Amino acid sequence: MLGWSPRWQGYLAVAEMEAKTPLRAARISAIHRGGGECIVADSGETTTFNLSYPHPARALEQWPPVVGDWAGLDAEGAIATVLPRVTYLERAGVSRSSLMQPIAANIDALVIVEPLRPSPSIGRIERFVALAHAAGISPWLVLTKADLVDAADAREVLERVDYLVDRAFAVSNAEESSLTPLREAITPHDTLVLVGRSGAGKTTLTNALLGLSLATAAVREGDGKGRHTTTRRQLVATPHGIILDTPGIRALAATPDADAIDETFAAITDLARGCRFADCTHDAEPGCAIREAVDLGDLDAAELDRYRRMRAEAQRQIVRADARLHRAEQRQASKNNTRGRRDAMARKGRRR
Incomplete structure (x- = not known):
């Protein structure tokens, strides 16, 4: 039934206790601009929901919902909560x-x-x-x-x-x-x-x-x-x-998760443990086990090239994310400073 299991039943029970009201389980089946669709678990009916209006569920860590999420619907059919995600x-x-x-x-x-x-x-x-x-x-x-x-x-x-x-x-x-x-x-x-x-x-x-x-x-x-x-x-x-x-993906950027890339290229990761230097870039350093494997024909040079490109992309993704976070913090600090100056001027005006 849509992947419903005792685990989700437990999550829903906790959500009902927190909401102090019964909730109907529904799985998000589609998302579009301003709303989406979900399938109600106990009836199989498909219903729509709105994401464009203020709602207490907006405070949830897992807001907004995405396809595959399990949600708890209130008596009006609105999303009251999004159950914790497993993946x-x-x-x-x-x-x-x-x-x-x-x-x-x-x-x-x-x-x-x-x-x-x-x-x-x-x-x-x-x-x-x-x-x-x-x-x-x-x-x-x-x-x-x-x-x-x-x-x-x-x-x-x-x-x-x-x-x-x-x-x-x-x-x-x-x-x-x-x-x-x-x-x-x-x-x-x-x-x-x-x-x-x-x-x-x-x-x-x-x-x-x-x-x-x-x-x-x-x-x-x-x-x-x-x-x-x-x-x-x-x-x-x-x-x-x-x-x-899902729609076709024309271009796929590398995940910023370096560990996931290493897990994908397990053979290269295993070979890297044999390199002389812990920070070996597998380029021209002496004692590089990976370059040796390529020279001996034990590792495809094209595979190594794909691995290095993905790791480089991942690093760029991290740098961009850090830069975006820094800019967001600066914007928030600027807003707070402006708000503080306005409040100070208002208090100053009241004292006159």
């Missing part, structure tokens, strides 16, 4: 001024949907895997459009990326049975978010998990791209679990 998935913006952008909450697995045609991007897969590690959720991989490549090529790609993810699958529009391993891997209480570039086949996969045929989506012969486009995040319940389909 929180977000990504860094690609522009210099962008803040972290929420994707979803309370997700069990990040399903990276990558087409086999055109050729899959290992770098994009690595970046999504790092996002999953940063959120503390399981990374999965689904390679779509296996019917457009040779079976041997599909197996080769699976073998190349298998170490990156907890589960990997290849599905074919021409073989309905290719979806069986994925369906069997999902439990009814699982919530999965599908991510990938536009045209990867996320919506086709969602429809297939809803019970529609994989072959229902038309595919253009030239580039292998499907014809439908997801324009917003939408949570849907399927017989195999809860699926969140």
Whole structure:
């Protein structure tokens, strides 16, 4: 039932005690400007809510709600509280001024949907895997459009990326049975978010998990791209679990979580322990175990390059975040000073 479990029941009971009134559990299924939609747990009905008016829930640490959140609705159907989050998935913006952008909450697995045609991007897969590690959720991989490549090529790609993810699958529009391993891997209480570039086949996969045929989506012969486009995040319940389909992501910045990047590139992290210097940059320092592994052919130079680029991006994200925080503090200090001067002038005027 939408991923509801005894844990959420406990959180709701605490929220009801604090609110001193009964609350109805609902899961946020979509967010749009000024409001959104949620599915009520006990009835399955979809209802809308407004985020644009003042409400006590605005004081919550987890406000505003995001897709995947569990909320407690009051008697009027308004959001009275947002239950504590188990996981929180977000990504860094690609522009210099962008803040972290929420994707979803309370997700069990990040399903990276990558087409086999055109050729899959290992770098994009690595970046999504790092996002999953940063959120503390399981990374999965689904390679779509296996019917457009040779079976041997599909197996080769699976073998190349298998170490990156907890589960990997290849599905074919021409073989309905290719979806069986994925369906069997999902439990009814699982919530999965599908991510990938536009045209990867996320919506086709969602429809297939809803019970529609994989072959229902038309595919253009030239580039292998499907014809439908997801324009917003939408949570849907399927017989195999809860699926969140997301719009295609054109550019994916590295997560600012350096530990998550290190976890993604575990082989490099393990090798780094053998470097002579603890602060080795793996460039030209003597005794660098990573450079030695590259020279011996034990480590792909391209993988090292992707790792270094992601770590450099992560550092820039941290610097930008610190700069934004500093500017915000300065603006607040300026407002406080202005308010203080006005109050002082008002008191001075009253004394005259």
